Amino acid sequence: MSKPKRPKRVYICCECGHSEAKWLGKCPECGGWNTLIEEQLPTETEAQHISKSPHTAPQLLKEVDLAIKELRISTTLNEADRVLGGGLVPGSLVLLAGEPGIGKSTILMQILMGLANNGQKVLYVSGEESLDQIRLRAERLGSIPDKLLVASETDVNSIISMTQQYQPDILAVDSIQTLYHPNIASAPGSVSQVRESAARLMGAGKSAALPIILVGHVTKEGALAGPRVLEHLVDSVLYLEGDRTHSFRLLRTVKNRFGPTHEVGVFEMTSTGLKEIENPSKLFMSQSSSGMPGSVIVPCVEGTRPILVEVQALVTPSYLGTPRRTTTGFDSSRLALLIAVCERYLTGSFYNKDIFLNIAGGMKLSEPAADLAVAAALYSSLRKTAIPANCAIFGEVGLTGEIRPVGHTKLRLEEAWRLGFQACIVPAANIEKQGLSNNSKKQIIPITKLAQLENFAINKKQDIIKN
Numbered sequence: 198m199s200k201p202k203r204p205k206r207v208y209i210c211c212e213c214g215h216s217e218a219k220w221l222g223k224c225p226e227c228g229g230w231n232t233l234i235e236e237q238l239p240t241e242t243e244a245q246h247i248s249k250s251p252h253t254a255p256q257l258l259k260e261v262d263l264a265i266k267e268l269r270i271s272t273t274l275n276e277a278d279r280v281l282g283g284g285l286v287p288g289s290l291v292l293l294a295g296e297p298g299i300g301k302s303t304i305l306m307q308i309l310m311g312l313a314n315n316g317q318k319v320l321y322v323s324g325e326e327s328l329d330q331i332r333l334r335a336e337r338l339g340s341i342p343d344k345l346l347v348a349s350e351t352d353v354n355s356i357i358s359m360t361q362q363y364q365p366d367i368l369a370v371d372s373i374q375t376l377y378h379p380n381i382a383s384a385p386g387s388v389s390q391v392r393e394s395a396a397r398l399m400g401a402g403k404s405a406a407l408p409i410i411l412v413g414h415v416t417k418e419g420a421l422a423g424p425r426v427l428e429h430l431v432d433s434v435l436y437l438e439g440d441r442t443h444s445f446r447l448l449r450t451v452k453n454r455f456g457p458t459h460e461v462g463v464f465e466m467t468s469t470g471l472k473e474i475e476n477p478s479k480l481f482m483s484q485s486s487s488g489m490p491g492s493v494i495v496p497c498v499e500g501t502r503p504i505l506v507e508v509q510a511l512v513t514p515s516y517l518g519t520p521r522r523t524t525t526g527f528d529s530s531r532l533a534l535l536i537a538v539c540e541r542y543l544t545g546s547f548y549n550k551d552i553f554l555n556i557a558g559g560m561k562l563s564e565p566a567a568d569l570a571v572a573a574a575l576y577s578s579l580r581k582t583a584i585p586a587n588c589a590i591f592g593e594v595g596l597t598g599e600i601r602p603v604g605h606t607k608l609r610l611e612e613a614w615r616l617g618f619q620a621c622i623v624p625a626a627n628i629e630k631q632g633l634s635n636n637s638k639k640q641i642i643p644i645t646k647l648a649q650l651e652n653f654a655i656n657k658k659q660d661i662i663k664n
């Protein structure tokens with residue numbers, strides 16, 4: 198009599214999905230430490246069952262029937278629509294990711310309530326919360342709409358049959374890490390469960406032109422918990438970000454098959470849910486520190502939206518062998534580079550100073566246009582002299598101390614003028630390219646070299662900026 202076959206075991210990296218026959222401390226594919234997790238491979242019969250799919254014949258593209266009637270379904274939250282590129286696309290799979298407790302379920306519920314109020318039939322399946330908890334949250338967020346169905350379920354097959362039975366217009370699942378496929382032995386949240394559950398839902402959604410919103414958790418390092426393949430599988434990935442100590446939240450597109458990426462929506466967390474902020478520039482500028490040494494305002498552009506952000510630097514003598522360099526909201530290696538350029542091209546020494554850099558309001562700055570503002574904040578703090586409060590600064594700093602042009606000059610300037618700034622220091626190349634000129638009230642100050650900053654950080658030149 199032959200022995201029953203033991204199920205095969207495999208070690209899968211939870212960061213990149215790479216599989217190995219033996220456990221290893223470091224993933225050979227992505228280099229992650231301690232990321233290989235033991236999983237059971239499906240037996241042959243299970244695998245056949247999972248992969249069995251009906252044969253589909255190719256069709257002429259011209260003759261493909263458009264099952265999609267509306268091109269976009271508005272989520273009723275303008276900021277969410279902006280991030281999605283105009284609304285939900287029928288049949289699309291959207292992944293809404295974020296850290297634990299950041300507000301994913303809240304924004305999802307607000308979107309679903311808006312859709313249901315607009316007459317859409319919505320099915321919200323939660324594997325994390327009970328129905329009364331869902332109701333409690335919904336009551337806090339507004340009046341409960343008529344066409345909002347809720348269910349507490351974690352079996353992906355039951356969810357798919359639920360959609361077939363109730364035929365919703367939109368399906369939302371909170372969260373993908375709680376779902377399981379009964380044919381796979383590993384626990385919910387494991388790589389194979391997450392991957393299979395998402396693939397199953399996608400198959401069901403695409404065939405019925407049903408838009409699906411999945412909630413996903415991200416790890417402490419900021420990566421999506423579960424395999425990277427999940428990001429490849431879905432049509433759009435939205436990240437809800439924010440600093441726990443601040444009330445604002447950013448909804449950011451990381452991937453979008455049907456719209457622009459790097460769009461952001463800005464919200465504020467309140468007791469009645471997330472409120473859209475139409476004028477985010479005010480949020481990221483502290484009125485009290487403007488005009489103080491080390492404080493500089495930079496008009497940055499997130500997606501297509503300009504936002505004025507305050508950069509704060511503190512440069513103090515160091516009493517340590519290796520001076521401290523601490524940064525919040527800005528890349529530390531970029532800061533090291535800027536310190537080196539400032540050391541070379543500006544007067545004063547940074548090598549024996551502790552340097553702290555903070556982007557006010559918990560915002561993260563990643564675009565090169567912030568370089569010049571960071572350099573100005575460092576220099577202004579070093580010399581204890583303020584950059585005039587009514588002057589904004591942007592530009593990329595090169596390694597030879599040159600100021601390089603950046604994109605969206607007009608947008609940045611318009612936002613600065615709109616918020617009452619009287620002057621803006623900009624890369625000279627931008628002005629030449631776009632033919633911008635000073636108008637009667639506002640002053641554009643073009644610069645080509647970092648050394649020219651010294652003229653503005655010192656009060657004696659303040660008179661060039663009209664009050």
Ligand SMILES: Nc1ncnc2c1ncn2[C@@H]1O[C@H](COP(=O)(O)OP(=O)(O)OP(=O)(O)O)[C@@H](O)[C@H]1O
Pocket residue numbers: 295296297298299300301302303304325414466467468469
């Ligand atoms: N009454 C309230 N007043 C103000 N803010 C609240 C209130 N209740 C909840 N919040 C905010 O909502 C957040 C939790 O939101 P939510 O449950 O949507 O997060 P989540 O990302 O879904 O979390 P999880 O990962 O645990 O599912 C809290 O961190 C808090 O900031």
Ligand SMILES: [Mg+2]
Pocket residue numbers: 301302303325371
């Ligand atoms: Mg939640």
